[in-house]
Amino acid sequence: MTYDRSVSAGDPPPPIPGARLLFSLDAAIAYLNHGAFGAVPIGVQRAQRRLRDEAERNPMAFFRAPALTDRIVHTRRHLAQFLGADPEGSALVPNTTAGVSLVLQSVRLRPGDEVLLTDHGYGANALATRRQCRRDGATARTVALPVDAGDDEVVARIRGALRPGRTRLLVVDQITSPTAKVLPVREIATAARAHDIPVLVDAAHVPGMLPVDVDRIGADFWVGNLHKWGYAPRGTALLVVAPPWRRRMEPLVVSWEQDAGFPLNVEFQGTLDYTSWLAAPTGLFTLRTLGVEAVRRHNAALAAYGQRVVGAALGLAPADLPDPGAAEASMRVLPLPSGIGTTYAEAHAVRQRIADKLATEVAVNAWGGRGWLRLSAQVYNQAEEYESLAQHLPALLNDLR
Known part of the structure; x- marks a missing residue:
């Protein structure tokens, strides 16, 4: 043909x-697959390279507190402002899947609880959910959404699948990975909130692609990658947590900022390569320049x-x-x-x-x-x-x- x-x-x-x-x-x-791993602009690559050169000239000076943590906080504030999120309730994480695992661990499921997913969810997050459920004696359940369903039908199907008193967490994508479908997460969060069911929004593709005001969505947890449509180096994402949950957030790995609490206890991970985060504002600068x-x-x-x-x-x-x-x-x-x-x-x-x-x-x-x-x-x-x-x-x- x-x-x-x-x-x-x-x-x-x-x-x-x-x-x-x-x-x-x-x-x-x-x-034609920017949605998978993104593509880092040359100027952002150079910014990260300069940061790595700085670290190698004097690693002690680069990693010394509070200089490094101050730079992390400054970067976090910059990214959170772009996304309409509270910087004090946000934490830099390596990617969306890391943020999802962190939330699953911190929610503290109990035997008999369930986590509700949709059949449009990202596969790795479904695996993480099922693993956490196995560990805690909870169950994972999936609600089916037709690929051509409108917003009202999506909300109605999810609302109908909620089990008040048993559904401990609802995980929903803002933009689905396998079907590229934008879901009405604000309306979904409202439906779940009526039954006091926490909502985790997987927004891996949102930063840079869609206009977003995270705090207005009303989700308990929201996490999105900056290294896809936000032109940041890979390994840059922002996890946003609603006030009632912040003191309950525990990092996947404990390091020296543990006593500082969220978000620094999540962000500081010893000898992690922080240059991807510190170069992320250059990615947003590139986006704004265009x-x-x-x-x-x-x-x-x-x-x-x-x-x-x-x-x-x-x-x-x-x-x-x-x-x-x-x-x-x-x-x-x-x-x-x-x-x-x-x-x-x-x-x-x-x-x-x-x-x-x-x-x-x-x-x-x-x-x-x-x-x-x-x-x-x-x-x-x-x-x-x-x-x-x-x-x-x-x-x-x-x-x-």
């Missing part, structure tokens, strides 16, 4: 001038264009293309042909084949008994990369039948 530009259903957005030159990605690879709203509009429009182009090449009608539910969503999914990528191992193999044969990095996930292709869009991407994928993907998938 040959890609026909006439089926693209609209023009792609114009590129942001000079944005592609800010990244060191291999020009021979179409990197224009936060301009970047969001560009990325969302390009992701939608890519979804339409590739979907048309696979014979999908517009109605078959899931709507992420937010205008700024910079990830889009589309279903693969029946029987392709329906298990974790098969999805991984399809993704690797696309990378090897088409020099294109995408995400492929198995969800709901079907394989799903997830496309991301970032300022370094071009419309031609999606068009090339559309031209060559059908033949590759036909070979897998």
Whole structure:
């Protein structure tokens, strides 16, 4: 099948001038999977390198208290302000999954308790939840949400799945990883709060992609990565905790700031490489320099264009293309042909084949008994990369039948 530009259903957005030159990605690879590990701008890489050089010139001076902890606090305040979060109730953590594990440990489940998940949740967080439940004698339960469910249906299904007196924690994604669906977390938190059920929001993809005011969501816990859409070095995330829980938060590893309490007892971990955190404000500076709203509009429009182009090449009608539910969503999914990528191992193999044969990095996930292709869009991407994928993907998938 040959890609026909006439089926693209609209023009792609114009590129942001000079944005592609800010990244060191291999020009021979179409990197359409920013949502996986992000991509660090060159200026941010250099900022982190300078910090590492500083540490190696005199490690004692770099790690000495209170100089290092003061720098950590300053960075935390900067990131929290960007996200609309209380800096005193926020802690820097390595990634969202680390923050989720920290919350699961600190909630202190008891035998008979349950943690409620959705079937759109990130796999590693589901594993962490089940492990903690096994340790504490609790159970993990999953509520199913249709991929095309609107906000009202999502809230109604989750509300109906809550078991007051038994559900000890609700874990919900703000942007789902396998289905790129934006969930109405503020309304979900309100529904759970009516039954005094704490809510943990996995917001791994939110910082930088969506406008957010964390404190207004009303969740008990919220954690998001800055190293995806916020241009920070990898290993940078912010965990935000509501006031009633802060004194109960315990780090996964105890170090010298334990007596300081949350958040420093979580943040200070001895000889951890703190340079990713300290360089994170440079990432936000890069985002602001490009224009936060301009970047969001560009990325969302390009992701939608890519979804339409590739979907048309696979014979999908517009109605078959899931709507992420937010205008700024910079990830889009589309279903693969029946029987392709329906298990974790098969999805991984399809993704690797696309990378090897088409020099294109995408995400492929198995969800709901079907394989799903997830496309991301970032300022370094071009419309031609999606068009090339559309031209060559059908033949590759036909070979897998």
